[in-house]
Amino acid sequence: MIELQAVGKSFGATLAVDELSLTIERGEFVVLIGASGSGKSTTLKMINRLVEHDRGRILFLGQEIRSFKPEQLRRRMGYAIQSIGLFPHWTVARNVAAVPELLGWSTQRIVARVDELLALLGLEPGAYRQRYPSQLSGGQQQRVGVARALAGDPEVLLMDEPFGALDPITRQTLQQELARIHRASGKTIVMVTHDIDEALRLATRIVLLDHGRIVQAGTPAQLLAEPANAFVSDFVGRSDLGLKLLGLQTVAERVRAGENVAGEPVPQTLSLRDALSQFVVRRVDRLPVVDAHGLPAGVIHFADLLQRAP
Amino acid sequence: MAALAIEQGARGFGFVRNRVLCALVVAGVAAALGLAFVTVAPNRLVSGTGITLPGLLVGARALLLLPAAWLMLAVLTPPSRAVHASVTVSGALLLAGLVWLAGDEAAAQSAHLASIARVSLGGGFWVLAVLAWLAAADALQRLGLSPAWRALVHAAALLPLAALLGNGAIDQLSLLKEYANRQDVFNAAALRHGQIVAATLLPALLIGVPLGVAAARSERLARPLFAALNVIQTVPSIALFGLLIAPLAWLGDALPGWGIQGIGLLPAVIALVLYALLPIVHSTASGLRQVPAGAIESATGMGLTAAQRFWNVEVPLALPVLLSGLRVTTVQVIGLAVVAALIGAGGFGALVFQGLASSALDLVLLGVLPVVALAIAADAGLELLGCSLESPGR
Numbered sequence: 001m002i003e004l005q006a007v008g009k010s011f012g013a014t015l016a017v018d019e020l021s022l023t024i025e026r027g028e029f030v031v032l033i034g035a036s037g038s039g040k041s042t043t044l045k046m047i048n049r050l051v052e053h054d055r056g057r058i059l060f061l062g063q064e065i066r067s068f069k070p071e072q073l074r075r076r077m078g079y080a081i082q083s084i085g086l087f088p089h090w091t092v093a094r095n096v097a098a099v100p101e102l103l104g105w106s107t108q109r110i111v112a113r114v115d116e117l118l119a120l121l122g123l124e125p126g127a128y129r130q131r132y133p134s135q136l137s138g139g140q141q142q143r144v145g146v147a148r149a150l151a152g153d154p155e156v157l158l159m160d161e162p163f164g165a166l167d168p169i170t171r172q173t174l175q176q177e178l179a180r181i182h183r184a185s186g187k188t189i190v191m192v193t194h195d196i197d198e199a200l201r202l203a204t205r206i207v208l209l210d211h212g213r214i215v216q217a218g219t220p221a222q223l224l225a226e227p228a229n230a231f232v233s234d235f236v237g238r239s240d241l242g243l244k245l246l247g248l249q250t251v252a253e254r255v256r257a258g259e260n261v262a263g264e265p266v267p268q269t270l271s272l273r274d275a276l277s278q279f280v281v282r283r284v285d286r287l288p289v290v291d292a293h294g295l296p297a298g299v300i301h302f303a304d305l306l307q308r309a310p
Numbered sequence: 311m312a313a314l315a316i317e318q319g320a321r322g323f324g325f326v327r328n329r330v331l332c333a334l335v336v337a338g339v340a341a342a343l344g345l346a347f348v349t350v351a352p353n354r355l356v357s358g359t360g361i362t363l364p365g366l367l368v369g370a371r372a373l374l375l376l377p378a379a380w381l382m383l384a385v386l387t388p389p390s391r392a393v394h395a396s397v398t399v400s401g402a403l404l405l406a407g408l409v410w411l412a413g414d415e416a417a418a419q420s421a422h423l424a425s426i427a428r429v430s431l432g433g434g435f436w437v438l439a440v441l442a443w444l445a446a447a448d449a450l451q452r453l454g455l456s457p458a459w460r461a462l463v464h465a466a467a468l469l470p471l472a473a474l475l476g477n478g479a480i481d482q483l484s485l486l487k488e489y490a491n492r493q494d495v496f497n498a499a500a501l502r503h504g505q506i507v508a509a510t511l512l513p514a515l516l517i518g519v520p521l522g523v524a525a526a527r528s529e530r531l532a533r534p535l536f537a538a539l540n541v542i543q544t545v546p547s548i549a550l551f552g553l554l555i556a557p558l559a560w561l562g563d564a565l566p567g568w569g570i571q572g573i574g575l576l577p578a579v580i581a582l583v584l585y586a587l588l589p590i591v592h593s594t595a596s597g598l599r600q601v602p603a604g605a606i607e608s609a610t611g612m613g614l615t616a617a618q619r620f621w622n623v624e625v626p627l628a629l630p631v632l633l634s635g636l637r638v639t640t641v642q643v644i645g646l647a648v649v650a651a652l653i654g655a656g657g658f659g660a661l662v663f664q665g666l667a668s669s670a671l672d673l674v675l676l677g678v679l680p681v682v683a684l685a686i687a688a689d690a691g692l693e694l695l696g697c698s699l700e701s702p703g704r
Contacts, residue, residue, distance in 0.1 A: 048611060050607070050610060050611055070613075071613045071614070071615050072613070073613075074610075074611060074612060074613035075612070075613035078612075079608060079611035079612055080608075081604060081607055081608055081611070083602070083603070083604030083607075084604060084608070085602065085603075085604030085605045085606075085607055085608030085609070086605070086608075087605055087609070087623055087627075088602070088605070088627065089626050089627055098612060098614075099612050099613065102612075102613055102614065102618075145608075148608075148612070149612070152612075158611075
């Protein structure tokens with residue numbers, strides 16, 4: 001879908017991105033992570049030409065991105081940023097409709113699309129359509145921001161620390177919604193963050209950058225279990241490595257079907273990390289598990305958390 | 311100082327429920343008792359003898375005390391919307407009553423005086439009129455109406471004054487006699503004043519807005535530009551008018567037939583445009599600079615072209631600031647245009663300077679009052695325009 005081939009970018013004497021090569025497949029959720037100044041934002045912005053690359057080639061669907069008009073390219077890639085950047089003088093509906101209008105959709109199709117997206121992001125269209133951004137909370141504004149980025153049905157969604165300014169609870173809710181949207185739509189998403197927990201929660205592949213170079217790229221489990229060097233270990237965190245590993249898997253993967261035990265059941269979608277917490281809080285070594293319909297699905301044993309390397 | 315002392319004093323008087331109104335009422339009583347409400351003179355050039363308000367309130371005229379008494383009472387009344395509304399109405403009624411009283415007295419006096427005798431408005435009238443207006447405006451502010459309604463109420467409050475002016479009730483006042491004598495001059499001055507203001511604002515906008523856009527885009531341009539405009543702004547207006555005489559006179563000699571002169575309309579308009587540039591360039595640039603960076607980044611990122619971004623995002627978000635700059639500029643130009651009469655540009659300033667030269671205070675007022683009215687009207691009109699542009703989103 002997107003291919004970066006030995007891409008480089010300098011700002012004056014500062015080397016921001018250096019010989020970076022990365023292939024992003026259709027449907028992937030790639031998270032670019034690194035400390036500030038690592039070149040992650042620059043890399044993202046080179047994909048939609050908000051920043052023009054100096055060296056190397058960037059391909060979109062096999063074509064060098066410079067062969068597209070910048071506006072045409074950007075309209076095929078949704079874009080959401082930390083400061084959200086809603087247009088304060090436009091209603092929610094008009095904000096979301098911005099790209100479809102640029103694309104020349106019919107009014108009927110735009111109205112339907114706006115309502116569909118507001119509903120998708122958990123905003124009741126009737127209540128929010130005609131509001132102005134200043135009448136929304138930060139979390140609601142970013143929901144509109146994500147809806148706006150998705151409005152033109154883009155092939156790629158680029159997100160620059162989209163949840164960075166939100167409080168932890170709102171952030172987690174929006175992360176869950178984004179994960180749900182990614183699973184349901186199969187869109188290719190490239191996200192920049194400095195929050196390793198966000199990366200572990202959302203990414204199908206994490207790309208860890210430092211000084212404009214890729215230090216390691218791999219699945220969340222690979223980064224945790226097989227860190228390429230000490231920098232990666234430090235970045236993903238040494239002290240709670242085990243907890244993070246447990247966080248990548250759910251109870252459903254360790255449940256012993258057909259068993260039964262008394263007590264308040266836990267859902268099988270619970271992460272093993274949260275299950276561990278439940279074991280400790282309840283001072284038990286077995287927990288009953290229920291499936292999505294609330295029907296008994298078996299039992300999870302404390303010892304099974306150590307069963308095999310996740 | 312006085313207001314502060316009253317503020318502090320009022321804190322000791324718990325029964326005062328509206329300190330602003332209290333200050334206005336105290337000042338009003340002092341002006342009514344201490345300053346001449348009208349002055350009566352045998353002709354327009356000598357100073358006359360003053361009559362204070364209490365000396366005029368005989369017979370039916372005493373009805374004027376009703377709105378005044380209500381304003382005093384309202385100082386002690388717990389604030390509520392009804393009280394604010396009644397204070398607004400009382401203030402407006404008092405203002406109209408004061409004007410009517412002065413006109414009525416002038417008519418009464420002129421009935422048994424020679425026709426060249428003059429009854430002029432005194433300091434007491436002006437102070438009381440301003441205080442009545444302030445009381446009404448303050449109460450109106452407290453009512454918390456929308457800007458459009460506020461403007462409508464202001465306009466309604468002026469209707470009685472227009473009626474008094476229209477039906478001849480105040481024709482015997484010296485000011486109106488002065489107007490009757492010079493109606494042609496006055497009308498020509500009004501037209502010319504309007505021409506000066508329009509001829510200044512149009513080029514100032516045409517030059518200033520593009521300069522402001524350029525200044526917002528380029529810091530390298532902005533610094534020297536604002537330095538130059540600031541220097542112009544510090545030159546006193548009379549000096550600037552004077553400075554333009556020599557080069558324009560030379561230009562007029564060099565290009566005969568173009569009608570360029572060192573004095574008259576052209577140098578006045580050039581000087582006023584130079585003054586108007588700073589606020590217009592400044593408000594354009596700061597209006598564009600305060601557009602949220604996130605809105606611009608996301609506009610670009612979602613695929614708006616530079617022109618679409620400018621017209622759909624930057625201009626609407628910068629417009630309220632630009633309009634408030636235009637408001638300041640318009641009021642400033644209306645005022646400065648008075649001084650332009652010194653170099654023969656005409657306008658209301660011609661009446662003012664003629665009055666000053668002949669020590670005819672009413673002639674000065676005949677020039678000043680329409681300028682004040684014009685400035686207030688322009689200010690209110692542009693504010694209303696600005697409010698109508700503000701979406702509920704801001």
